[in-house]
Amino acid sequence: MGYYQDEITAESSRVNESIATIFFGSQLYQCLWLQRECLHLVSLTVLKRMKEIAIRKVVGASGNHIFNLVMKGYFWIFLLAAGLGLLCRLCTFQIINGYDIQDQLRCEI
Helix, strand or coil: CCCCHHHHHHHHHHHHHHHHHHHHHHHHHHHHHHHHHHHHHHHHHHHHCHHHHHHHHHHCCCHHHHHHHHHHHHHHHHHHHHHHHHHHHHHHHHHHCCCCHHHHHHHHC
């Protein structure tokens, strides 16, 4: 018994949608995990620098100054991670949907 081309195309389309759903769920989980770990990293830094923060507060530093002091090192890390995450997500969805990334990069450059 043979299969018609329409059935094979429909089956491959369903498989691609299932894979895309799995990848989306995995990326959502990874984003939530990354946010959790970033908060842990910041809280550990605050705990480590608690004496410094307390001294600055006693001397008269504002809350904004202390916030900038703590977050200065992490802002660029968060920005870089967000950019790389978006780029990886774009590439993943292009691979799943069957696009040739090298052809598109040649066209964009």
